[in-house]
Amino acid sequence: MDQLNAPLWEALQQHRSHSKGNFHVPGHKAGQVFDHAAYPCFSELLSLDLTEIGQLDDLHAPTGVIYEAQQLAAEVFAADQTRFLVGGTTSGILASILSTCQPGDKILVSRHCHQSVFHGCWLAGATVIPVAYGLDPQSGLELPTSPEVVKYLLELYSDAKAVVLTSPTYFGVVQYIEQLAEIAHCHGIPLIVDEAHGAHFGFHHELPSRALAQGADIAIQSTHKLLPAMTMSSMLHIKEGLVDVANVDRYLKAIQSSSPSYPLMASLDLARRYMATEGKAQLAKTLEQIAVFRQRLQSISALRELHVKAEMDPYKMTLVSEYYTGYELAERLEEAGIYIELADVEKLLFVFSLGTTQTELDYLWTTLYQCHKSGRAQNKPKLMRPPELRAGEPLPYAECRNDQRLLVPLSQAIGQRSADHLMAYPPGMPLILMGETIQQEIVDYLLLLAHSGGSVRGFVQQDDGSYHVYIFKS
Amino acid sequence: MDQLNAPLWEALQQHRSHSKGNFHVPGHKAGQVFDHAAYPCFSELLSLDLTEIGQLDDLHAPTGVIYEAQQLAAEVFAADQTRFLVGGTTSGILASILSTCQPGDKILVSRHCHQSVFHGCWLAGATVIPVAYGLDPQSGLELPTSPEVVKYLLELYSDAKAVVLTSPTYFGVVQYIEQLAEIAHCHGIPLIVDEAHGAHFGFHHELPSRALAQGADIAIQSTHKLLPAMTMSSMLHIKEGLVDVANVDRYLKAIQSSSPSYPLMASLDLARRYMATEGKAQLAKTLEQIAVFRQRLQSISALRELHVKAEMDPYKMTLVSEYYTGYELAERLEEAGIYIELADVEKLLFVFSLGTTQTELDYLWTTLYQCHKSGRAQNKPKLMRPPELRAGEPLPYAECRNDQRLLVPLSQAIGQRSADHLMAYPPGMPLILMGETIQQEIVDYLLLLAHSGGSVRGFVQQDDGSYHVYIFKS
Numbered sequence: 001m002d003q004l005n006a007p008l009w010e011a012l013q014q015h016r017s018h019s020k021g022n023f024h025v026p027g028h029k030a031g032q033v034f035d036h037a038a039y040p041c042f043s044e045l046l047s048l049d050l051t052e053i054g055q056l057d058d059l060h061a062p063t064g065v066i067y068e069a070q071q072l073a074a075e076v077f078a079a080d081q082t083r084f085l086v087g088g089t090t091s092g093i094l095a096s097i098l099s100t101c102q103p104g105d106k107i108l109v110s111r112h113c114h115q116s117v118f119h120g121c122w123l124a125g126a127t128v129i130p131v132a133y134g135l136d137p138q139s140g141l142e143l144p145t146s147p148e149v150v151k152y153l154l155e156l157y158s159d160a161k162a163v164v165l166t167s168p169t170y171f172g173v174v175q176y177i178e179q180l181a182e183i184a185h186c187h188g189i190p191l192i193v194d195e196a197h198g199a200h201f202g203f204h205h206e207l208p209s210r211a212l213a214q215g216a217d218i219a220i221q222s223t224h225k226l227l228p229a230m231t232m233s234s235m236l237h238i239k240e241g242l243v244d245v246a247n248v249d250r251y252l253k254a255i256q257s258s259s260p261s262y263p264l265m266a267s268l269d270l271a272r273r274y275m276a277t278e279g280k281a282q283l284a285k286t287l288e289q290i291a292v293f294r295q296r297l298q299s300i301s302a303l304r305e306l307h308v309k310a311e312m313d314p315y316k317m318t319l320v321s322e323y324y325t326g327y328e329l330a331e332r333l334e335e336a337g338i339y340i341e342l343a344d345v346e347k348l349l350f351v352f353s354l355g356t357t358q359t360e361l362d363y364l365w366t367t368l369y370q371c372h373k374s375g376r377a378q379n380k381p382k383l384m385r386p387p388e389l390r391a392g393e394p395l396p397y398a399e400c401r402n403d404q405r406l407l408v409p410l411s412q413a414i415g416q417r418s419a420d421h422l423m424a425y426p427p428g429m430p431l432i433l434m435g436e437t438i439q440q441e442i443v444d445y446l447l448l449l450a451h452s453g454g455s456v457r458g459f460v461q462q463d464d465g466s467y468h469v470y471i472f473k474s
Numbered sequence: 475m476d477q478l479n480a481p482l483w484e485a486l487q488q489h490r491s492h493s494k495g496n497f498h499v500p501g502h503k504a505g506q507v508f509d510h511a512a513y514p515c516f517s518e519l520l521s522l523d524l525t526e527i528g529q530l531d532d533l534h535a536p537t538g539v540i541y542e543a544q545q546l547a548a549e550v551f552a553a554d555q556t557r558f559l560v561g562g563t564t565s566g567i568l569a570s571i572l573s574t575c576q577p578g579d580k581i582l583v584s585r586h587c588h589q590s591v592f593h594g595c596w597l598a599g600a601t602v603i604p605v606a607y608g609l610d611p612q613s614g615l616e617l618p619t620s621p622e623v624v625k626y627l628l629e630l631y632s633d634a635k636a637v638v639l640t641s642p643t644y645f646g647v648v649q650y651i652e653q654l655a656e657i658a659h660c661h662g663i664p665l666i667v668d669e670a671h672g673a674h675f676g677f678h679h680e681l682p683s684r685a686l687a688q689g690a691d692i693a694i695q696s697t698h699k700l701l702p703a704m705t706m707s708s709m710l711h712i713k714e715g716l717v718d719v720a721n722v723d724r725y726l727k728a729i730q731s732s733s734p735s736y737p738l739m740a741s742l743d744l745a746r747r748y749m750a751t752e753g754k755a756q757l758a759k760t761l762e763q764i765a766v767f768r769q770r771l772q773s774i775s776a777l778r779e780l781h782v783k784a785e786m787d788p789y790k791m792t793l794v795s796e797y798y799t800g801y802e803l804a805e806r807l808e809e810a811g812i813y814i815e816l817a818d819v820e821k822l823l824f825v826f827s828l829g830t831t832q833t834e835l836d837y838l839w840t841t842l843y844q845c846h847k848s849g850r851a852q853n854k855p856k857l858m859r860p861p862e863l864r865a866g867e868p869l870p871y872a873e874c875r876n877d878q879r880l881l882v883p884l885s886q887a888i889g890q891r892s893a894d895h896l897m898a899y900p901p902g903m904p905l906i907l908m909g910e911t912i913q914q915e916i917v918d919y920l921l922l923l924a925h926s927g928g929s930v931r932g933f934v935q936q937d938d939g940s941y942h943v944y945i946f947k948s
Contacts, residue, residue: 022834
């Protein structure tokens with residue numbers, strides 16, 4: 001296939017040049033009406049913000065340019081089949097799980113997973129078997145899922161329908177996909193990988209290989225997170241064999257908008273072309289710049305990068321400062337116009353990409369240096385590690401009924417079953433899953449986060465500042 | 475509230491001017507890396523394609539600029555609460571139904587509804603009570619849902635949890651919302667209105683009033699379809715009382731992307747500002763232009779506009795030609811660069827909006843005139859009306875299991891229960907619902923559509939050109 005083509009992008013341009021009368025949605029009519037002040041910013045893209053007309057094909061039943069664009073993507077990402085997603089990786093995760101599990105079916109889910117995986121299980125009415133992970137004693141970061149634990153749990157729950165993992169994790173830790181795929185396949189079930197943060201994997205020898213190349217059956221990638229596509233544009237890659245592709249498509253049709261955004265889809269077509277042509281060279285260039293930056297960083301002795309003993313994505317960097325809490329340093333950086341992915345009480349997460357520039361890296365180094373040169377900051381609060389999460393009992397989501405929810409003060413919720421996922425956001429990994437017993441220790445940790453400026457999902461703040469949570473009536 | 479503000483749009487601009495270092499997603503880093511050829515078209519908007527950093531708030535837990543933007547929208551659209559949707563009206567429909575129905579719960583659904591409503595019922599495992607509609611004998615268009623039928627069905631199924639309607643229909647027919655809301659409320663249940671095509675309602679005295687103003691409890695509007703917002707940007711409006719708002723939010727969080735698109739959200743903020751300021755004047759202007767166009771159209775005697783005896787949206791126009799099938803005339807128009815919303819064997823649907831220009835209307839008139847001035851075209855096939863749909867039996871979607879699906883040739887499917895929605899697309903109203911018995915008469919109609927160039931969803935074309943469909947094993 002000719003990877004220099006971008007069939008969807010080209011069709012949009014051809015349509016634009018041919019159209020002389022617009023009697024279809026959307027209402028802005030290719031930009032003919034729009035807010036005046038914002039028009040200069042939106043106008044170019046509005047002229048391509050079209051719908052399923054002429055030769056523009058149909059995401060939900062593709063036979064033309066979208067079909068071709070997906071074929072080209074499948075080739076580049078080494079998949080048997082690829083689907084463009086306009087509802088983010090979320091939509092691909094939901095469809096993958098819904099097509100695999102029916103109410104009451106068991107599914108093994110790593111606790112590393114983003115809440116969207118648990119949402120998928122909830123919508124499916126599946127019974128979640130949570131797979132715990134350990135914490136690295138030095139860094140406090142999550143360790144990869146243990147293949148031994150998955151093997152043990154699959155023997156215990158031999159009727160499970162799938163194994164779901166997130167790899168890499170938000171902090172860049174890569175899972176042992178190859179071993180885990182082998183274990184799942186021994187049981188005749190698919191391994192579904194939320195590879196949201198790994199769309200760049202496999203394009204350069206210094207990067208981890210792709211989940212699909214290591215045996216995963218479905219990998220869903222946020223093309224927008226590390227590659228040059230618009231936010232909310234993702235891809236679902238399939239290895240045929242254990243996946244009912246028609247059923248995945250059926251759920252994608254149900255979950256995703258019936259008015260998919262053409263600029264988003266075109267940006268996927270263009271990101272694929274970019275990676276097929278210039279991607280490797282740009283990765284090589286930025287990998288080297290980032291390596292040099294890491295080297296330079298060692299001269300700031302109050303800063304430490306966190307690692308675990310596992311493969312890690314070089315485009316993620318987690319720093320801890322001797323002088324500041326994560327929140328404090330993030331605030332100092334924001335004052336200097338530097339925005340990062342995530343801060344918590346302890347650490348800061350930086351995301352690099354193919355778009356990272358040397359100028360930005362230099363400016364970051366200088367700013368970090370300035371923040372740390374003038375001696376130790378006062379009153380750095382005592383840090384608190386996230387509690388170790390237990391493996392937990394099976395969670396039968398089919399029994400979690402809407403009308404059994406009750407909003408109660410946090411103090412009354414301890415020991416009750418949570419009716420929401422409770423978590424720090426970002427990263428969005430639930431510390432207490434819906435259906436799990438609410439433990440004091442984890443609530444204390446989340447309260448610490450909330451009180452020190454973090455965002456906690458699942459806590460409902462009252463007018464007096466106190467927190468309530470939803471529980472299931474017992 | 476000051477409707478001249480656009481808080482989300484303004485926050486994005488401020489962020490852009492302040493940011494000097496980008497160490498967060500998305501990977502294009504505000505446009506620093508992108509496909510070269512397409513860059514000029516995307517660049518301006520990429521600089522606003524950001525994520526939940528700095529002062530940009532969080533769609534899934536809004537407390538800042540997104541919260542304010544939603545409040546401003548609630549005021550303009552006269553709702554108690556408004557939610558921005560980035561997953562299209564689809565996501566709002568799914569969340570509304572999921573928050574109302576649990577597996578086995580009954581729900582009344584008008585057969586006018588778009589497939590996304592039935593998808594919502596399927597995901598919820600609800601039992602659908604389909605509400606049939608009549609066809610106008612003259613135009614063949616769907617008549618509004620009869621309040622008497624809904625009243626009768628709610629007495630028969632008194633444990634139903636909600637009534638769902640689409641209003642206006644794709645062809646612009648407005649439902650009797652006021653009476654239907656009263657009937658639903660007598661039973662203590664909410665009326666959910668898919669108002670995808672009615673975001674402009676209520677802004678001008680010549681337009682129908684909004685569903686919410688007439689008593690609906692939830693109305694989901696595709697802001698992008700008639701108003702100037704980007705495709706896939708919609709709003710969900712709530713009237714408090716019968717709606718569990720927290721539960722709607724809970725499902726929206728699960729269904730929608732956890733990486734919502736800021737350009738899409740900003741376009742909602744801007745569309746709201748436009749409607750609060752210039753909207754009414756622009757509606758007045760375009761309403762008059764369209765009225766004059768309709769007048770002029772009468773001079774082409776071979777063209778006829780279809781109407782039904784009910785309130786209709788003036789921004790929709792359905793034409794039938796004496797000389798051409800719908801497909802043929804659409805093809806002639808496309809050759810002239812005129813693109814319309816929909817064509818079927820018989821008719822063509824045109825969508826006007828606030829962005830429709832006099833130049834386009836003139837060009838459309840001239841083209842239609844040219845197409846019809848040279849006498850009668852030959853071989854216009856005999857038209858075929860869609861079959862009347864029966865009210866049908868309750869459809870228990872909780873019993874529709876994935877592993878019971880079977881792909882069979884169409885001829886073997888007659889009399890079996892369909893495992894897909896079968897429909898012409900657009901408009902996307904299922905003629906055979908999932909779970910319904912496949913009737914020869916409707917299959918014949920869909921085959922006629924497919925053979926004359928229409929797109930039929932649910933038919934799976936085989937290599938030899940024949941069609942298969944999925945049925946449930948009996």
